[in-house]
Amino acid sequence: MFVPDFPFAYDDWLRHPAGLGHMPEHLYGTPVAVVGGGISGIVAAYELMRLGLRPVLYEAGELGGRMRSVPFPEDPDYVAELGAMRFPPAATALFHYIDELALPTSPFPNPLARSTPTTVVNLEGVVHRAHTLEDLPTVYQEVADAWEKTLRDQAELAAMEDAIRRRDVGWVKTIWNRLVTQFDDQSFYGFLASSSTFSSFRHREIFGQVGFGAGGWDTDFPNSILEILRVVYTQADVDHVSIAGGAQRLPLGLWRHSPRTMAYWPPGTSLESLHDGAAGPGVMRIRRSRELIAVQDSGGRTRAFPAVVFTPHVWTLLGHVDCADELLSADLWTAVERTHYMSSSKVFVLADRPFWRDIDPRTGHEVMGMTLTDRFPRGVYLFDSGPDKPGVMCLSYTWNDDSLKFLTLDDEQRLAVLLRRLGRIYPGVDIARHVISKPITVSWERERHFMGAFKANLPGHYRYQRRLFTQFMQDGRPARQRGLFLCGDDVSWTAGFAEGAVTTALNAVWGVLNHLGGRTDPGNPGPGDLFHELAPVELPL
Known part of the structure; x- marks a missing residue:
């Protein structure tokens, strides 16, 4: 994903033998706060550890963020992918870490994909079945x-x-x-x-x-x-491909993984070992403390750091995290306020087997398929692990207004409505008979620490996005605005993609390296070193 706004080759930077950079030896072990344990926070902490710094990770919920793979209690070998679940091979920075952990992937059953047995299009009550366009x-x-x-x-x-x-x-x-x-x-x-x-x-x-x-x-x-x-x-x-066993395996794997090469720390060191097995609690307050930045967690403990990497949705800075105004410029606060998030809902169940592959003797077609419809479910995705094994059904994947239609329904009501609607598309198919689990659902707009699925700019928002993305370049900023680095997919140009979370985390790593007096290798310049050559175009005000 060579994003045209800032076409920096993050994959080349990551795989260069010189590494991402070097810290002065007297700064080895310096603590740096990383707020948020999603993929952006985990990648930032992982690379800061490799540089010889000591990341201190805070997480209000569970590690993984919107890479949330929830096991079905009825059979924990199968998971519901409530957040990220499909990844393009073009996401080469993300795949650097997938490959580092040797996580297996498989084709994702998108509509009309080669790996999708049947795609069913249902518009205005008319059903069409297809393998190709x-x-x-x-x-x-x-x-x-x-x-x-x-x-x-x-x-x-x-x-x-x-x-x-x-x-x-x-x-x-x-x-x-x-x-x-x-x-x-x-x-x-x-x-x-x-x-x-x-x-x-x-x-x-x-x-x-x-x-x-x-x-x-x-x-x-x-x-x-x-x-x-x-x-x-x-x-x-x-x-698109999916990660076998669930997308959350990636952030959890990096949390536990000991890199092959890293400065200062002894072999076998991992983020997990540096944190005695558990990240710190959520952050409630961020303040300037002379040359340092003070971070107070939900347990009441306050620690001061020379640098802080902030990875949650930027909206959390408006209410859930009491962040001092002086840490960001007025125009950045405007960009935070103007950020626009997409809503999203999903409903998953576990089926006794992939019954959707059964052939209807009357039509000669499989009884169900990956479904696109203009009605309530909108998108239905079917995950087949083999004829004699349970199958996972995403009975609905919706966005914005379609997602809001689910908000007042509890889990069982959501399932009942979806089964009724799908019954009109697939008359005679008793889906409920094959369901062996309670539904697992999510509406990201009501998740306290997210308030939405991902950022999506409205017309005229480019200037705001540029301010957020370029915030990691801090040399020209007043001293009071240095040391806090924003990253995450909503800071990136490609929100909603894990690649954007990873690449902005790498921007923040460069920012911390530069802020603390480290440097990149001359043969492997980082995003900040090439910023003025690659900088996003600046539109007039």
Whole structure:
């Protein structure tokens, strides 16, 4: 995911034999606070440990954040992926860590993916079954062609894909900077409606409900088209895989893993061993304390650190964490306030077996398939572990307004409504007979420490995002605004993707290294060393 706003090769930086940098020996063992134990916080802590610093990790909930894999109590060998569950191979910084832990992956059953046995499209009560796009009625091919043509005609798709493939930084930025200026105030829907190939409302409607890659995109229609173009250009929407045993294995694995090479710490050292087996409690208060930053946890203990890495959603700085105003500039606080989050809900159950693979003798088709519908469930994903083993069913995966429809329903009500709705798509299929677990659900908008699934910029929000992303560059800031580093996927240009959480964590690691007087190897410059060459375009105020 060579993001055009800041096309830095994080994967090259990570795998270079010189490492990410070097600390002065007299600073070895210096404690640095890391707030939040999601993948961003775990990666930041892991790399700070490798540099010879002593990360002090705080986590209000459980390690993993939105990489949350919840075992079914009825059979803990199977999990419900409540947060991140599909990862594009283009996420090369993320896969650096997946590969380091040798975590196995498998193709994710997205609509019309090669690994998906059957895709069922249900719009306005009409059901179509397909293995490829060509199996669907002509109008769906027209919609796919319209999207491709719109991207090529209005967003220079071919040129940008070629530039990213070659990692031609100059050409990437030339194209992208022009598009940012052109489209910062344009919504996704406005972008479609302005295209002659999407002049038909019916085509726009079908595109919103079925979409491309991972499914329908109508809940993204109000968002900035720049958000969507980043996904398309970096191929973040194709060839997804899942992590065997659950995505949470990655942050938990890094927590327990001892790196092959690291400064200062003896062999066998891990984040877990540095923390005596458990992270500290959640953070309640952050204040400036002379040259240091004081962090108070929920247990009432206060410690002062020369640097603090803050990884939770930035909205938590507005209420859950009492953060001193002076630690961020006024324009950064405005960017924090203006951040826009997407809602999201999921409902999972465990089935006795992958009964959806059964063949209906009347039609010759499998009785169910991965389902896209304009009705209540919206997206249904089916996970098959073998014919004689239980199967996991994600009965609904929804966003924004569709997610809010679930908020007033408890878990059992959600399941009952979904089974009733799916019964209309699959008459005669007794799904309930095969369910062997209670439902496991999530609505991220009501999760106290998240308040949403991920950030998605609205039109006109590019300037705010630039402020958040560039906050790790602090040399020109007043002393009172140095030492606190924001990171996480909502600080990144590609929110909702673990890759953005990882790469902004690496920005923060560079920031801490620089702030404490360390340096990168001349042969392996970091994101801050190349910042002025790669910096996101700055739009006029």
